[in-house]
Amino acid sequence: MSKPNYTGTYNMVEQDNMDSYLGALDINFALRKIVCLLKPTKEIRHDPATGTMKIRTLTTFKNFDMDFTIGQEFTEDLGPVDGRTCQTTVNWEGDKLVCVQRGEKEGRGWTHWLEGDKLHLEMRVQGLIAKQVFKKAD
Secondary structure, three states, X not given: OOOOOOOEEEEEEEEEOHHHHHHHOOOOHHXXXXXXXXXXXXXXXXXXXXXXXXXXXXXXOOOEEEEEEOOOOEEEEEOOOOOEEEEEEEEEEOOEEEEEEEOOOOOOEEEEEEEOOXXXXXXXXXXXXXXXXXXXXX
């Protein structure tokens, strides 16, 4: 069975537990409050044939780019997020993209999946879960 193509532009419409998640990443109080007010846009370019993917998270405050090939470990620079680097691998679990980020923080990673025109993102660290939902732009 073929995997879904995540290519598209998505605008955030829902967010849950982001402040606690950022706190677990040791983000200071003032920056957490700013981040929780942002409404990010995700631009995803995905080539299902090669497994390459580029995810750009765009905000009025900071942007974050993540380029990878599904199934291949790489060193991820999380400087724009929390100043850390980690060893990251993104794999398919069914139709979901599951990311494991090995580094200073235990249990860090995320899962993306599509439901209709919605892109779901669940972020994990140290047993905490934050969720965001994005709607595909027309």
